[in-house]
Amino acid sequence: MKAEITKNYSCPMHINVTSNKPGKCTQCGMDLSLSPKEKRKVVVMNALPAR
Numbered sequence: 619m620k621a622e623i624t625k626n627y628s629c630p631m632h633i634n635v636t637s638n639k640p641g642k643c644t645q646c647g648m649d650l651s652l653s654p655k656e657k658r659k660v661v662v663m664n665a666l667p668a669r
């Protein structure tokens with residue numbers, strides 16, 4: 619089971635970057651924010667840049 623989404627902190631810009639505690643994004647250095655699970659569906663669509 620990979621979809622274990624409890625209180626996760628994640629970067630607003632990088633939904634892949636998650637942590638179980640407050641911190642900074644390893645990709646861009648932004649502060650991680652609590653990510654409500656209901657939001658993830660929307661972000662997944664725009665997360666990957668078309669290349």
Ligand SMILES: [Zn+2]
Pocket residue numbers: 629630631632635643644645646647648
């Ligand atoms: Zn980031």
